């Protein structure tokens with residue numbers, strides 16, 4: 001049983017022990033749109049776990065695939081060997097990516113995928129005879145995981161605070177997608193494409209021939225759900241092309257259906273050179289991450305006289321059989337459910353229902369794209385983040401799981417959400433907003 005001593009032994013992420021002892025929410029079951037707590041309460045999952053259980057919890061086909069694979073072969077290394085499902089899964093991913101993003105490398109998390117992508121970007125330029133192209137550029141509000149690379153390019157100073165010094169030769173774009181407070185834009189803001197020009201302005205400080213890559217989340221997720229302004233990504237793409245800089249989209253959240261297309265790049269209409277993914281890739285049933293590169297990047301590594309170059313990078317669990325089996329089954333489930341079209345339909349009601357909170361107490365902005373949503377609350381004077389945390393807790397007491405980053409409530413439900421569940425989530429938030437101080 002969970003005695004205080006047992007509880008002490010587990011240091012939860014993002015906490016030190018003192019905070020942990022406060023009262024963690026303990027879950028023991030999950031099915032469809034719902035979690036069950038250890039004390040038997042049913043909780044409507046407004047976060048798809050942590051932006052990851054896109055097809056809903058407990059999908060039978062995925063569970064069966066994992067079981068069958070575990071029975072057949074638990075593990076094989078990916079160093080000079082592999083197994084057929086790894087190739088089949090990579091191919092299946094390539095089938096649903098836009099453009100020529102057709103070459104997949106497997107990692108085990110979003111953080112590993114990001115670090116892999118950053119390493120690949122540098123290696124790509126080196127392979128093409130430009131070893132001086134090493135600078136990596138991130139952006140304010142960006143979240144790219146907890147590895148040294150991802151942390152270095154991240155735009156969350158709070159996350160970096162305790163761990164410096166981080167990677168050298170990293171710069172950050174200072175703008176965010178916020179067009180303005182109180183914008184209440186539905187979907188993508190019309191204003192703000194020019195913000196991308198900050199990248200061009202950076203060239204006055206850093207010679208463009210020293211810049212390897214720019215990494216952004218096409219829709220900022222953990223930083224508070226910020227959809228890109230119309231025309232913004234096109235402008236960023238154009239500047240990168242002009243200077244031979246690789247563009248990396250971190251699609252750890254937006255990949256695998258969240259925006260109503262397999263990848264966000266498809267909906268947003270701009271193709272990056274490299275995509276990182278994780279989370280929804282296996283419906284979160286087994287940890288996995290991936291890096292998908294386009295033909296240009298692939299050729300950069302492989303077009304030399306030696307053919308495929310040796311790149312000393314890989315993980316013990318790259319292409320783990322259980323993860324590949326889960327991933328392949330996940331894509332089948334997406335097809336069976338016609339999940340992306342279904343998501344696009346649900347996203348319409350999602351937008352309308354979310355924006356109906358405009359004018360409610362404390363609400364200063366509402367943002368949405370696909371099945372992502374954010375409701376930004378006015379911080380309580382002298383207590384930033386408290387109001388957001390209190391609303392989060394009130395929702396949980398009413399059986400709804402949401403998240404808050406400070407005073408911004410963020411939402412990312414399983415894509416199988418029904419209309420009544422959309423209504424329930426926003427009704428519960430509305431009631432909490434009436435009560436919270």
Ligand code: PMP
Pocket residue numbers: 109110111112114143144145146217221222250251252253278279
């Ligand atoms: N990139 C993005 C955009 C993410 O949202 C996350 C996780 N929230 C990561 C990277 C890191 O993924 P992981 O936690 O699986 O390492």
